[in-house]
């Protein structure tokens with residue numbers, strides 16, 4: 337990888353490529369042999385529990401921390417050696433906002449643009465457009481501290497677009513946002529995707545991943561444990577029917593578990609029965625009219641919980 | 651685990667963007683800054699100068715007020731620069747995470763360090779210019795001769811930024827800087843020839859003073875401000891340059907380690 341010329345990038349080259357990347361902190365492998373490819377125009381979702389190594393992977397991709405081994409290429413550049421070149425074509429929404437409190441909303445955009453070497457005279461129109469995009473035109477002279485969390489997040493997204501990047505990396509772009517703002521974010525991200533940009537995003541909202549992403553990778557302990565489109569993942573890793581029980585006593589647990597091809601799992605205080613065939617469970621439940629039960633189709637959250645099953649961490 | 655290569659030490663044009671960012675912040679607070687820049691030397695010159703002038707008369711062949719003013723020209727650079735390179739830099743690095751935000755752009759640590767050093771030196775020149783104006787109005791120095799101090803102020807600013815900037819990556823809080831200020835900056839201020847020639851110090855004190863940057867800055871600024879002949883200007887200039895250069899290299903190393911972990 338390293339030896340390859342980066343003068344001319346063939347169209348088929350991936351936008352991002354990780355090969356066997358390892359990152360340790362205090363002797364612990366936080367990213368453990370990570371390999372992945374993200375193609376031009378994809379919206380790639382990186383999922384995983386707290387501490388899985390998602391942010392670390394993103395920081396390595398930006399050259400903001402260096403791996404112990406493995407190779408990374410981004411937009412045709414070797415990272416971390418040439419990361420600054422790759423960053424010229426990228427936009428970043430970090431997990432924690434780091435807007436500049438010394439400046440107003442508008443100045444945050446124009447100052448950030450100056451770091452990309454964008455000339456001041458072409459900037460006003462672009463900044464106006466970005467303010468509109470983020471629905472912050474009416475707040476353009478406000479200080480950062482006067483913005484709500486949702487406004488700050490939108491401004492961070494707008495800031496990530498000052499250099500009109502082809503690749504946008506978003507680390508939990510919608511965490512902490514109310515449903516209204518989240519929907520605004522989603523529609524903005526879809527606009528970006530439709531304009532041909534490549535997106536890499538992490539999220540803890542499975543609904544978000546299902547709606548936005550073409551390809552998902554589920555990461556745990558620094559490794560990718562599942563990979564594919566949302567539909568593929570759901571099909572491959574979870575039975576079609578899911579029954580949720582807020583309460584089950586011991587005999588009921590035993591009875592359900594004994595049904596053929598029913599998998600019973602506990603998550604939090606609830607019980608979940610997974611099965612391809614719904615009828616046996618319905619038949620059994622008919623004999624327990626007092627039992628509270630919810631029947632639904634499988635979804636990405638079931639897959640996530642199944643694959644990353646274990647006690648809470650962090 | 652960060653291994654740096656020669657190119658990681660080479661600043662690019664991005665350093666000017668960092669410098670301009672700081673200029674933009676400064677311009678927003680320009681009134682406060684200017685009042686402080688002028689207020690401090692006026693207080694020193696009036697309180698110390700007029701107070702001591704009657705008892706001291708002349709010092710090293712100069713009226714005491716002139717002696718003091720020509721030393722303050724660079725000690726003010728030290729104070730301004732040290733403050734900027736400790737408190738302001740730490741603020742941008744830690745609570746504001748400004749450097750993290752900048753490192754997601756094409757800029758690199760070398761650009762941040764170079765931009766900050768340049769900005770510190772710029773603030774030093776502003777502080778020194780304020781004193782030139784105050785001292786000029788009080789008739790202590792004469793123009794245009796004294797303008798030769800301005801490049802010295804810039805070099806002094808670089809030297810002090812280089813002296814102080816490598817510290818912040820080791821800091822866990824602002825308290826850390828109070829120690830450095832009290833134990834290093836203040837003694838240097840007292841013993842580097844600003845208030846009296848260092849000949850009056852014991853040999854060990856003279857030796858210590860001559861290792862630190864302020865003494866060399868004073869040795870350049872005082873003759874320039876009073877149109878006296880310079881002695882060993884190359885040595886003094888080189889010492890200041892050395893502080894600037896070594897400080898730059900150490901800073902790139904230390905800030906890389908702290909920011910790119």
Ligand SMILES: Nc1ncnc2c1ncn2[C@@H]1O[C@H](COP(=O)(O)OP(=O)(O)OP(=O)(O)O)[C@@H](O)[C@H]1O
Nearest residue numbers: 361366384385386387388389390391392393431911
């Ligand atoms: N600078 C650091 N020093 C030491 N340990 C670190 C550092 N950064 C991250 N870690 C550790 O690496 C592991 C992975 O962290 P990371 O932030 O990449 O997880 P994540 O998948 O982004 O989690 P979350 O979903 O909570 O954001 C965690 O155990 C974290 O404590």
Ligand SMILES: [Mg+2]
Nearest residue numbers: 390391431507
């Ligand atoms: Mg994270």
